[in-house]
Amino acid sequence: MNAPQRITVHAASGRLSLTWDDGRTQSIDNTTLRERCPCSTCRRLAHSGEARLDSPRVAIVDMQPMGYGMQIVFSDGHAQGIYPWEYLKRLD
Numbered sequence: 754m755n756a757p758q759r760i761t762v763h764a765a766s767g768r769l770s771l772t773w774d775d776g777r778t779q780s781i782d783n784t785t786l787r788e789r790c791p792c793s794t795c796r797r798l799a800h801s802g803e804a805r806l807d808s809p810r811v812a813i814v815d816m817q818p819m820g821y822g823m824q825i826v827f828s829d830g831h832a833q834g835i836y837p838w839e840y841l842k843r844l845d
């Protein structure tokens with residue numbers, strides 16, 4: 754699966770927008786991204802029902818493309834999540 758053609762962080766509205774090969778533009782809330790972090794720690798917390806964000810107003814401070822997806826660094830300091838493109842496309 755190809756990377757999005759365009760990735761834009763909308764700081765004011767707290768959303769990330771991704772424009773895919775098929776022309777579809779997807780907009781994902783930062784809080785949703787953070788809550789659905791695919792790293793092993795977050796997945797374990799989510800399964801145990803303990804996943805609660807300290808601050809729901811989390812922002813994206815950095816992104817690193819990793820080939821099959823991208824690493825997202827959040828303002829709460831969490832940077833373990835690498836989001837595969839396929840996974841991002843299914844988030845809404």
Ligand SMILES: [Zn+2]
Pocket residue numbers: 790791792793794795796831833834
């Ligand atoms: Zn995580």
